[in-house]
Amino acid sequence: MTKPGWLIASLLLLGIGAYVYFSQGPYSSYVIEISGDAQIGFLVLVLSAMAAAAIAIWHRLRHRLQQRLQQRVAAQREQIRNDAAEERRRFLRRLDHELKNPLTAIHAGLARMTLDSEQPPIATHQNILQTVQTQTQRLSSVVGDLRKLADLESQPIAFDTMNLAVLLEDAFAQIQSQTSEEDNAQLQMRLTLPTAWPPLPEIQGDEDLLYLAVLNLLQNAVKFSQYTGNIELSAFVDGNRVIIKVADTGPGVPEAELDHVWDELYRSAQTQEMDGSGLGLAFVRTIVARHHGTVSMVSRPGAGTEVTMRLPISQG
Amino acid sequence: MSQQKPAILLVDDSRAITENLTPFLERSGFAVTVAVDGQDALDKVAASQPDLIILDILMPKLDGRAVLRQLRGMDNWTPVILLTDVGEAYERTMALEEGADDYINKPFEPPELVARMRAVLRRSSMGQPPLSTRSVLNCGPLSLNRQTRRATLDGDELALKPKSFALLEYLITHPGEFFTRDQLLNVLWGSDAYIDRVIDRHVSTLRRALNDNASDPRYIETIPGQGYRFIGDVEVGS
Numbered sequence: 001m002t003k004p005g006w007l008i009a010s011l012l013l014l015g016i017g018a019y020v021y022f023s024q025g026p027y028s029s030y031v032i033e034i035s036g037d038a039q040i041g042f043l044v045l046v047l048s049a050m051a052a053a054a055i056a057i058w059h060r061l062r063h064r065l066q067q068r069l070q071q072r073v074a075a076q077r078e079q080i081r082n083d084a085a086e087e088r089r090r091f092l093r094r095l096d097h098e099l100k101n102p103l104t105a106i107h108a109g110l111a112r113m114t115l116d117s118e119q120p121p122i123a124t125h126q127n128i129l130q131t132v133q134t135q136t137q138r139l140s141s142v143v144g145d146l147r148k149l150a151d152l153e154s155q156p157i158a159f160d161t162m163n164l165a166v167l168l169e170d171a172f173a174q175i176q177s178q179t180s181e182e183d184n185a186q187l188q189m190r191l192t193l194p195t196a197w198p199p200l201p202e203i204q205g206d207e208d209l210l211y212l213a214v215l216n217l218l219q220n221a222v223k224f225s226q227y228t229g230n231i232e233l234s235a236f237v238d239g240n241r242v243i244i245k246v247a248d249t250g251p252g253v254p255e256a257e258l259d260h261v262w263d264e265l266y267r268s269a270q271t272q273e274m275d276g277s278g279l280g281l282a283f284v285r286t287i288v289a290r291h292h293g294t295v296s297m298v299s300r301p302g303a304g305t306e307v308t309m310r311l312p313i314s315q316g
Numbered sequence: 317m318s319q320q321k322p323a324i325l326l327v328d329d330s331r332a333i334t335e336n337l338t339p340f341l342e343r344s345g346f347a348v349t350v351a352v353d354g355q356d357a358l359d360k361v362a363a364s365q366p367d368l369i370i371l372d373i374l375m376p377k378l379d380g381r382a383v384l385r386q387l388r389g390m391d392n393w394t395p396v397i398l399l400t401d402v403g404e405a406y407e408r409t410m411a412l413e414e415g416a417d418d419y420i421n422k423p424f425e426p427p428e429l430v431a432r433m434r435a436v437l438r439r440s441s442m443g444q445p446p447l448s449t450r451s452v453l454n455c456g457p458l459s460l461n462r463q464t465r466r467a468t469l470d471g472d473e474l475a476l477k478p479k480s481f482a483l484l485e486y487l488i489t490h491p492g493e494f495f496t497r498d499q500l501l502n503v504l505w506g507s508d509a510y511i512d513r514v515i516d517r518h519v520s521t522l523r524r525a526l527n528d529n530a531s532d533p534r535y536i537e538t539i540p541g542q543g544y545r546f547i548g549d550v551e552v553g554s
Contacts (some may be wrong), residue, residue, distance in 0.1 A: 228327070
């Protein structure tokens with residue numbers, strides 16, 4: 001029999017036993033005199049009451065037990081998370097030491113070679129030196145970027161109130177001024193913000209990081225469109241989310257690659273030769289994730305690309 | 317300063333770094349002594365009184381920040397440049413408040429280190445705590461209290477976000493020195509992996525708050541195509 005069963009049975013027996021005891025023996029005079037049929041009815045009433053009490057007590061106990069269990073599980077999870085974070089920090093510190101010291105030593109060696117030579121190095125040596133120098137800088141860059149990405153993923157972010165409309169206007173103004181510095185730029189750019197209800201809300205977040213994310217998307221759009229075509233930045237409210245979109249009329253991304261553009265160090269065939277670390281979209285993805293949002297891309301090769309950021313309005 | 321070469325104490329546990337950096341620094345006009353860990357560093361400071369200490373942070377035995385704390389605790393204000401990594405922002409700020417004169421992130425190009433060293437040596441009034449350790453700094457009507465993280469202009473408080481304050485703080489503790497956007501990104505985020513336009517936005521915010529005109533600035537000057545500099549005379553406040 002199950003535990004509630006035992007509890008109910010015990011209480012019932014207790015009830016019957018008590019009734020029998022009290023209706024006979026020394027206390028019989030205190031027991032109310034009831035006729036035969038009514039006695040059975042009375043008994044049933046008492047037993048029902050006891051059963052109900054038993055069930056109520058059982059539920060209460062179970063609820064209290066569950067709560068305590070949940071608290072313990074939550075505390076354990078918190079502990080595991082903290083341990084993992086601490087372990088990660090220790091790992092990153094070791095990584096820093098093991099990656100950055102060798103790179104620093106290489107830079108120092110190269111600088112010393114440049115200063116040290118009695119005669120100017122022969123042409124081939126100069127080329128070799130140049131290659132080593134360039135690639136070391138590139139390596140340093142990638143290490144720095146990856147480390148920054150790791151920090152972004154795990155370090156606490158100070159959330160503050162942000163005015164999204166101002167942020168988007170600033171990013172738009174910035175990209176406009178950047179592209180106006182390019183000769184041969186034939187870009188049409190448009191910013192669309194809500195002019196009617198509902199307006200863009202103020203949300204909690206890190207303004208610099210979100211500005212960075214939006215600017216990054218705009219810069220990508222401009223770069224891949226090779227400074228021609230149309231770029232649109234728009235934002236609106238959808239339920240309890242803010243939607244921010246960056247669209248272009250660039251060459252687009254093949255469907256097979258759409259899922260992978262957000263990976264660290266991703267480079268498509270087109271971007272192999274371009275500047276940049278291949279980390280831009282990984283940064284964007286991480287920044288959006290730390291703001292409890294999502295980001296996705298749709299594209300049609302030859303027609304254009306649209307990136308959509310969705311950010312919750314109330315940060316829970 | 318005398319005509320002798322400045323005496324540098326280079327503290328780093330990586331021999332590959334010190335063996336290559338030392339000749340470079342010597343060719344750049346410095347006299348270099350090397351220490352391999354924190355304890356060695358303290359011993360050598362006591363023995364030789366260098367003009368400048370280059371101090372790595374991640375070291376065995378005694379780490380760089382512990383060395384710095386001990387030195388400052390003994391009222392030793394020899395200028396210190398910390399070799400740091402991409403640490404947490406508060407660690408870097410604390411490093412400056414704990415008494416470092418400047419820092420440079422690894423990996424760095426040696427010529428950049430030399431430039432920093434020369435700037436620190438130029439700035440340092442030997443034996444005095446650097447500007448970066450002072451709590452209150454003033455420039456005309458502008459006053460910065462680095463402990464309360466508040467800035468006032470003519471007594472009116474400026475509403476500055478933490479990063480904008482940190483940028484102003486760094487510029488005002490390095491008056492007259494110009495910094496590229498990448499260097500300023502390193503100051504605010506410990507890395508120049510971010511787009512440097514983020515710095516421009518903070519500078520615009522600061523200029524608005526300070527009523528500073530970009531074309532005729534009193535506080536922050538733009539060097540076209542290069543970066544920014546804090547002009548204006550900085551005094552220590554109380």
